[in-house]
Amino acid sequence: MVLLKPLGSAEKGAFQQLLTLDSDGLNILFDVGWDQKLEPEILDALIAEIPQISLILLTHATVSHIGAFAYLRHKYPEFRKIPVYATFPVIRLGQLLTLEVYRSCGICGPFDDVNILKNSEVESIFSEITPINYSQPLQLHKYPALEHLTITAYNSGHSLGGTLWKVNDSIDSVIFAVDWNHARDAHLSGAFLEPKTGRVTKDLQAPSMLITSSTVSQVMSLTKSRASFLEKVKQVLDNDGTVLIPMSLSARMLELILVLDKFISQLRGENSGLKRVPLICCSNYSKQTLYQASSMLEWMVSSIITEWQVQNESPFEAKNITFIQSPSELQSEKLSPATGGRIILAPGECLEQGLSRQVFFEYIAEDEKSALILTEPCFGNTLGFYLLDVTKEKDANSQILSGFTYRSEELLEGEALEKYNKRIEIEKDELELQEAQTKRNKELIDTSASAQNPSDSEDEDEDAVEIIDQHDFIVTDKNNDILFPYVVKRKRKDDYGEAIPASLLKKKKDIKKDAESAENADENYNKDIEMKDEVVEEVVEAPIKIVTKEVNVTLRCKVEFADMNGITNRRSFEMVLKQMKPAKVCAMPGDFSICDWLNTQFEFFEVLDKQVYYPRTNFAVDVRIDANIPLHWHNVSENYSVARVQGILELDSHEKAMRSSAMLIPESQAASNELTDVEMTDTHDNKDAFGRTEDGLTIGDLKLTNLRKELTSLGFKAEFKSQGMLVCNDKVSIQQLNDTEFLLEGEVNTDYYEVRKLMRKYITTL
Incomplete structure (x- = not known):
C-alpha cells in the first residue's frame, strides 16, 4: 500500500505531504510549509502526525515549503529528532528567509517582548539539516528504520537549490515534483530535461507514482513573460512613478534582481536622464541573501559561472541596487528623487508578511503615478489576491481600503528601553553562569586526567615553557572544537622524532610582518571563494517594538500581474509527463483543465483535503504443463538445470517485480519437464467494499x-x-x-x- 496524505492546505499555499510506504513502515514528510498569514491552525494536522514521521525532505526555500520548519522544531522536541535532508542552498537561504519572515511577524528579533525564537536558535535548527547534492543517490544506512530507502535530489528549477525528490524502496519509486520549471531562467537550469537531447532524464522516467502540482504558467515562453514584465515597469518609470514589486526572499528575488539590474543598465545607456532611477531593496536580510548566492554559483546555470570568470565578480554584486532595512529610509532625498521613478523590491510576495505590506500602504496605495506589480500567484485569503480582484472593477481607482492592518517597527525609548536592557542583562548573566559552570566541569575532567598520568603532563608543560623562554616563540593552535567522532590525523615521524609544522612556531616579529602583509593583500583577495564557508553574522541591532496600525486609504495606484514565478507552462508540462510515463499521478489542486487532462492520460488522483490510497501492483502467473512441448533446460553446474527462475515481468511499459520460487533439479530428471503457456492474472480486479484493490x-x-x-x-x-x-x-x-x-x-x-x-x-x- 502507498498512502499520500495532505496535512497542510495547498489552496492556502502550505505544502505538507505525508507519504506512507507500507513495505518498510515509513512515513516521509515532504515540506513543512506555512500559509502566507502564518495561521497556527494550518499546522494542527501536521502536529498530530509528528510521532509517526520517519523522515523530512525539503524542496524550496519559500514560506509555502519551509515556513513552519524552524517554528515546529523549536516547539516540539520530538519533531526536532527527525532526520532532515535538503540541498545546501535550501538550507542556507531558507535560514535567511525564516529570519526575515519571523521578524516581520514578531516570532524572533530584537523586540521588547520575550521572543518565541532567537536568531541563534534558528541558525542552530537549520544547521541540523543534512545537505545533499543533485543526482547522487543516498542510502540511509545510518538510520535503521530507513536502511532500505534510497533518496535522490534533482534540480527542479524555480528556486536556487530547488529539489525534485526521487524515493525508492524495495518495490516502488516515487517522484515528488511540486513547483518546477523546465526552462532555463537567468540564473537557473531547467528541470527534468537533459540539456543536449531535450528528453526527460532516464532516471526520472517510469516512476510508480508522480506527485506534482496542477498549477502552470499561462505564458508560453520565458522571453515573453520577461518582456511583458519589463514593459510594465518602464511605463511607470516613464510617468515618474514608483514600482513596488513584492518578492519571495531567497527564491524568485535572485531572478528579479538579475533582470532588473541589467534592465536599468540598458536604460541608462539609452537615456542619460534615467541615471537617478534607484533600484531599492527594502529588507532585513536581502543583502546577506545575495552574499550567500554569490558563493553558490555552481548550483546555477553554466552561463553564470562564465560571466563570473570573465568579469571576475559575482553577477549578484548588483551595481544599481541600494539596500535599506526600514521603509522610513525611502523618504531620503537620495532614494526619493524629484524627477524620475524608482523601483522598490520588498519581501512578502502576497503582501501578507515582510516589509512589502507596509511599503504598499505608506508609499504606493494612494499615489496614482505608482504601481504594484505582483509577479507570483496570490492565494485567495491574501491581500494580493484581494487587490487583483478588486481592480478588475471599472471604478477601482476610487476603492476605499479599510479594515486592513500592517505592522511597523519603532525604536524603544524611556521605560520600555530600560525594561528591555534589564532583561537582556539577566539573560547575559545566566549565559555567563552557564559558561562558567561548563568551564569548571571541563577543568575537573582535565585535573582528573592529569592525576592519572602526572609524569606525562609535567613533561609536556616543561617542554612548552622551555620553547617559549629560550626561543621567544609563540605556539598557536588553530584547531576548532573537536566533535565526536573525531579521527586523529597520523603524525609524520621518522628516526629523529616527530615533524613540527613551521606554522605552529613563529617569532613575534614574524607574526607582526604576516599580519601587515595580509592586510595589504586583502584588497586583491577574491571574496567569492571566501564566501563559501562563511556563516552569516548576526548584526547587533537596537531594541525595537512592533506597532500594529489600521488602514484607511483610497486605492489610486495601478495593480497589475506579470508572471515571473518561474514555473512550467502547460505545453511543456504535458510534454514532460508524456515522456516520463508515470504509472500513477497525484496532483495538488490548481488548474482544473490540467486535472482533466491528467485524468484522460494517466491513472490520476487529485489531492484535496483527503488522503489518496492505492495498493501495490500484484501479478499471479499460471504455468501449465503440456506433454506435447518439450523443455530444454540450461545447465548451471554439477549437472543441475534451472527449473524455476525469478525474473521481471514487463506490462504496459512499466516494470513490475514478479516473485517466484526457484528450484534446481538434476538434468536427467528435468529433461521430461514440459511447458504449455504462461497465463497472467492482474489482481486489480479484486476490490473490496470500498472500491480499493486488495493486496490479493x-x-x-x-x-x-x-x-x-x-x-x-x-x-x-x-x-x-x-x-x-x-x-x-x-x-x-x-x-x-x-x-x-x-x-x-x-x-x-x-x-x-x-x-x-x-x-x-x-x-x-x-
Whole structure:
C-alpha cells in the first residue's frame, strides 16, 4: 500500500505531504510549509502526525515549503529528532528567509517582548539539516528504520537549490515534483530535461507514482513573460512613478534582481536622464541573501559561472541596487528623487508578511503615478489576491481600503528601553553562569586526567615553557572544537622524532610582518571563494517594538500581474509527463483543465483535503504443463538445470517485480519437464467494499491437514516430517512458506502431477 496524505492546505499555499510506504513502515514528510498569514491552525494536522514521521525532505526555500520548519522544531522536541535532508542552498537561504519572515511577524528579533525564537536558535535548527547534492543517490544506512530507502535530489528549477525528490524502496519509486520549471531562467537550469537531447532524464522516467502540482504558467515562453514584465515597469518609470514589486526572499528575488539590474543598465545607456532611477531593496536580510548566492554559483546555470570568470565578480554584486532595512529610509532625498521613478523590491510576495505590506500602504496605495506589480500567484485569503480582484472593477481607482492592518517597527525609548536592557542583562548573566559552570566541569575532567598520568603532563608543560623562554616563540593552535567522532590525523615521524609544522612556531616579529602583509593583500583577495564557508553574522541591532496600525486609504495606484514565478507552462508540462510515463499521478489542486487532462492520460488522483490510497501492483502467473512441448533446460553446474527462475515481468511499459520460487533439479530428471503457456492474472480486479484493490492472495484457504486427508483417501502415503513438511510417497514434498505461499518439490513423475492437480482445488492461481 502507498498512502499520500495532505496535512497542510495547498489552496492556502502550505505544502505538507505525508507519504506512507507500507513495505518498510515509513512515513516521509515532504515540506513543512506555512500559509502566507502564518495561521497556527494550518499546522494542527501536521502536529498530530509528528510521532509517526520517519523522515523530512525539503524542496524550496519559500514560506509555502519551509515556513513552519524552524517554528515546529523549536516547539516540539520530538519533531526536532527527525532526520532532515535538503540541498545546501535550501538550507542556507531558507535560514535567511525564516529570519526575515519571523521578524516581520514578531516570532524572533530584537523586540521588547520575550521572543518565541532567537536568531541563534534558528541558525542552530537549520544547521541540523543534512545537505545533499543533485543526482547522487543516498542510502540511509545510518538510520535503521530507513536502511532500505534510497533518496535522490534533482534540480527542479524555480528556486536556487530547488529539489525534485526521487524515493525508492524495495518495490516502488516515487517522484515528488511540486513547483518546477523546465526552462532555463537567468540564473537557473531547467528541470527534468537533459540539456543536449531535450528528453526527460532516464532516471526520472517510469516512476510508480508522480506527485506534482496542477498549477502552470499561462505564458508560453520565458522571453515573453520577461518582456511583458519589463514593459510594465518602464511605463511607470516613464510617468515618474514608483514600482513596488513584492518578492519571495531567497527564491524568485535572485531572478528579479538579475533582470532588473541589467534592465536599468540598458536604460541608462539609452537615456542619460534615467541615471537617478534607484533600484531599492527594502529588507532585513536581502543583502546577506545575495552574499550567500554569490558563493553558490555552481548550483546555477553554466552561463553564470562564465560571466563570473570573465568579469571576475559575482553577477549578484548588483551595481544599481541600494539596500535599506526600514521603509522610513525611502523618504531620503537620495532614494526619493524629484524627477524620475524608482523601483522598490520588498519581501512578502502576497503582501501578507515582510516589509512589502507596509511599503504598499505608506508609499504606493494612494499615489496614482505608482504601481504594484505582483509577479507570483496570490492565494485567495491574501491581500494580493484581494487587490487583483478588486481592480478588475471599472471604478477601482476610487476603492476605499479599510479594515486592513500592517505592522511597523519603532525604536524603544524611556521605560520600555530600560525594561528591555534589564532583561537582556539577566539573560547575559545566566549565559555567563552557564559558561562558567561548563568551564569548571571541563577543568575537573582535565585535573582528573592529569592525576592519572602526572609524569606525562609535567613533561609536556616543561617542554612548552622551555620553547617559549629560550626561543621567544609563540605556539598557536588553530584547531576548532573537536566533535565526536573525531579521527586523529597520523603524525609524520621518522628516526629523529616527530615533524613540527613551521606554522605552529613563529617569532613575534614574524607574526607582526604576516599580519601587515595580509592586510595589504586583502584588497586583491577574491571574496567569492571566501564566501563559501562563511556563516552569516548576526548584526547587533537596537531594541525595537512592533506597532500594529489600521488602514484607511483610497486605492489610486495601478495593480497589475506579470508572471515571473518561474514555473512550467502547460505545453511543456504535458510534454514532460508524456515522456516520463508515470504509472500513477497525484496532483495538488490548481488548474482544473490540467486535472482533466491528467485524468484522460494517466491513472490520476487529485489531492484535496483527503488522503489518496492505492495498493501495490500484484501479478499471479499460471504455468501449465503440456506433454506435447518439450523443455530444454540450461545447465548451471554439477549437472543441475534451472527449473524455476525469478525474473521481471514487463506490462504496459512499466516494470513490475514478479516473485517466484526457484528450484534446481538434476538434468536427467528435468529433461521430461514440459511447458504449455504462461497465463497472467492482474489482481486489480479484486476490490473490496470500498472500491480499493486488495493486496490479493494468490493462494486460497489451503491447509496441509486437509490436503493430507485428501491424499490419504486417494491412496497416497502422506506423512508430516520435520518443520511441518508434508511428504507424499517419499517422492513429493509440500512446504508452507507463509500464509500465501506454498512450495511443491519432488521428482518429475506421475505422483508429482497428481499432487499438484489436487492442490489446484484449493489454489486460485499458481
